[in-house]
């Protein structure tokens with residue numbers, strides 16, 4: 229795109245009745261997928277986090293089994309009773325909304341950044357290479373191992389710091405349980421990937437109402453880099469995950485975290501826990517905001533299938549090792565295309 233135009237600015241125009249051709253996804257694709265959406269046949273796995281951390285021995289064993297099932301069969305689950313204050317989740321959503329409502333001039337400071345820069349604001353996915361644009365604006369902030377934050381809007385930094393820390397606590401707990409679900413020590417994943425220096429990136433997505441929602445995509449099918457993405461949203465539907473070849477809409481229980489496994493979970497588990505394809509659709513009524521926090525290995529960690537798994541008979545390795553930082557750069561500087569980035573490290 230020659231000049232930057234946020235989707236918010238375009239959608240704010242009351243005279244907008246049809247979308248520009250550069251936002252139209254192939255109609256066949258949109259229709260087929262949207263007709264294909266089914267929900268409710270099977271239920272999305274629910275993980276009661278409190279039982280993982282303070283349940284009885286039996287309850288913990290059961291939750292680890294549930295995690296195994298969720299990661300193997302879905303690559304997706306909801307986490308309830310996670311202990312993160314509901315008010316904090318709401319404040320985080322409100323702060324992100326306020327960020328998007330800053331003037332374009334105020335947000336401009338974070339535009340046109342390199343994919344590894346700590347704070348990036350933009351539209352679509354990678355507007356300099358995207359053929360078709362996504363009905364989405366984003367803010368991406370690296371919050372760990374070093375903490376960064378925009379200074380506006382007021383209070384954003386404090387909420388972000390508190391929220392990111394709270395999410396890391398749950399992620400560590402979940403990774404312990406997932407490690408055990410792979411018959412590894414609970415700290416095996418954490419040790420192998422130097423989780424103390426874990427790269428954590430918060431991405432806020434804004435999907436304004438779209439006059440032709442059947443033709444546009446908020447976020448086309450993709451898998452996430454990293455180990456676990458923890459997502460919350462403002463109660464407006466849009467997230468769909470692919471399950472057994474069908475698109476399933478996921479709203480989630482109020483205040484639950486929606487969690488999906490990322491490419492690095494697939495790599496470290498040597499393909500046992502596949503990263504899940506997901507996408508975000510748009511609607512013509514209300515603005516949707518989602519906050520996806522990716523939690524990965526240390527940026528310097530070379531990620532390959534965990535040694536102990538290969539020793540336990542889960543060999544040969546199906547993925548070659550690549551530094552997390554390099555994978556991230558590769559994924560973020562190309563067009564978003566399903567799981568194509570992961571294909572590059574498959575043996």
Ligand SMILES: O=C(O)CCC(=O)C(=O)O
Nearest residue numbers: 431433447467508518520
């Ligand atoms: O908005 C959503 O529900 C999905 C966002 C997403 O997949 C992402 O930020 O990676």
Ligand SMILES: [Fe+2]
Nearest residue numbers: 451452506520
């Ligand atoms: Fe995603």
